Amino acid sequence: MLGYKYLLEFGNVYEVVLQVTLFCAVAYWASYIVYDQRRQFTVEASQFIDYYDMGERFIYVFTLLGVVGLLLVLKLFRFFALSKQATALWQTLIRATPDLIAFGIGFCVLICGFAFVATLLYGPTIESFHNLPSAFSSLLRFALGDFDYPELSRARPAVTGWFFALYIASIVLVGMNVLIAIVTMYFEEVNRSLATNDPWKAAVPSLDKMILHGIASATRSARGFCCQICNKPRLEQISLAAEVSTNPNGDRHSLVAISDQPKSAVGFESLLEQALDQAYEFHGEDLFECMDRLYKSASHN
Numbered sequence: 151m152l153g154y155k156y157l158l159e160f161g162n163v164y165e166v167v168l169q170v171t172l173f174c175a176v177a178y179w180a181s182y183i184v185y186d187q188r189r190q191f192t193v194e195a196s197q198f199i200d201y202y203d204m205g206e207r208f209i210y211v212f213t214l215l216g217v218v219g220l221l222l223v224l225k226l227f228r229f230f231a232l233s234k235q236a237t238a239l240w241q242t243l244i245r246a247t248p249d250l251i252a253f254g255i256g257f258c259v260l261i262c263g264f265a266f267v268a269t270l271l272y273g274p275t276i277e278s279f280h281n282l283p284s285a286f287s288s289l290l291r292f293a294l295g296d297f298d299y300p301e302l303s304r305a306r307p308a309v310t311g312w313f314f315a316l317y318i319a320s321i322v323l324v325g326m327n328v329l330i331a332i333v334t335m336y337f338e339e340v341n342r343s344l345a346t347n348d349p350w351k352a353a354v355p356s357l358d359k360m361i362l363h364g365i366a367s368a369t370r371s372a373r374g375f376c377c378q379i380c381n382k383p384r385l386e387q388i389s390l391a392a393e394v395s396t397n398p399n400g401d402r403h404s405l406v407a408i409s410d411q412p413k414s415a416v417g418f419e420s421l422l423e424q425a426l427d428q429a430y431e432f433h434g435e436d437l438f439e440c441m442d443r444l445y446k447s448a449s450h451n
Contacts, residue, residue: 161228168221175214182207238340246336253332257325264317265289271313275305293322 157163182188187204227240265285272279278288291297303310 164221164225168218168225171214171221172218175211175218178207178211178214182211238337238344241340241344242333242337245340246332249332249336250329253329257321260320260325261286261289264313264321267313271309272302272305276301289317289321292317293326 157166182204185204185207187199187201191201230237230240262282265282268279268285268289269282273281273285277284279285288297299310299314302314306313
C-alpha cells in the first residue's frame with residue numbers, strides 16, 4: 151500500500167524512471183565491456199566477423215546516457231525553486247499542462263487533416279509526402295521554415311498557393327498565437343498567486359540578486375579603499391572640521407559643521423546627513439548605495 155502511494159507523486163515516479171534508466175545504461179555498458187568479440191577484435195582477421203551486436207550495444211549505451219543527462223538537467227528545476235522567477239516558470243508549466251494537452255491534441259488533429267490532403271495532392275510526385283506519416287512530419291517542419299515551395303508549386307501549381315496560405319494561416323498564425331496566449335495567461339495567474347499567497351518570498355533575496363549584491367559590495371569596498379588612500383589628507387581635514395552632536399529628539403546623531411571649516415566639508419556633511427535621513431525614513435533603502443550615489447553627485451558638482 152505504501153509503495154502504491156509512493157508512485158502517486160510525480161517527483162517519485164520521476165526519480166524511479168531516472169534510476170531505472172541509469173541502471174540500464176550501466177548494465178549495457180558492462181555487457182559491452184565483457185563482450186567476447188570486443189576483446190578478440192583485430193584488424194588482421196582473415197574472415198568476416200559480424201560485429202553488429204557489439205555495435206548495437208555501444209549505441210544503446212550512449213543513447214541511454216543521453217537520456218540520463220537530459221533527466222538530470224530537468225531535475226535541476228526542483229532546486230531552481232529557490233529563485234522566485236524560476237518558481238514562476240515551473241508553476242506556469244504545471245498549471246498550463248491540461249490546457250496545453252488539449253491544445254496539442256487539437257493541433258495534431260488539424261495537422262493530420264492537412265497531412266491527408268497533402269498526401270493526396272503531392273504524394274505521387276514528392277517523396278516527402280508519399281504516405282501519411284511522412285506528410286505529417288513534413289508539415290510539422292513547415293512551421294519551422296523547412297519547406298521547398300518551388301517544388302510544391304511545380305507538382306500542383308493550381309492549388310499550392312491556396313493550400314500553403316491556408317496552412318500557414320491556421321497553423322502558424324492562429325495555432326502558435328493560441329499557444330502563446332495559454333502560456334501568458336497562466337504566467338500572469340502564477341505571478342498574482344505568488345504575490346498574494348507567498349509574500350515572504352518577495353522579502354527574501356534570490357540567489358542571483360545575492361551574488362550581484364556581493365559583487366557590488368566588494369566593488370564599493372575596493373573603490374572606497376582606493377579613494378581613502380588617494381584622498382587621505384583631504385579626509386583628515388574634513389574629519390577634523392566636524393564634530394558629533396545629538397538632536398533634540400535624542401534618538402539619532404547628526405554631523406554639525408564648525409563655522410570655520412572648508413566649504414567642501416560642509417557640502418560633504420550635508421549630503422551625509424541627507425543619506426542618514428533617507429536611510430532612517432525608508433527602511434528598504436540600502437545606506438551604502440545611497441551614500442555612494444550622493445557622493446558621486448557631489449563630486450560632479
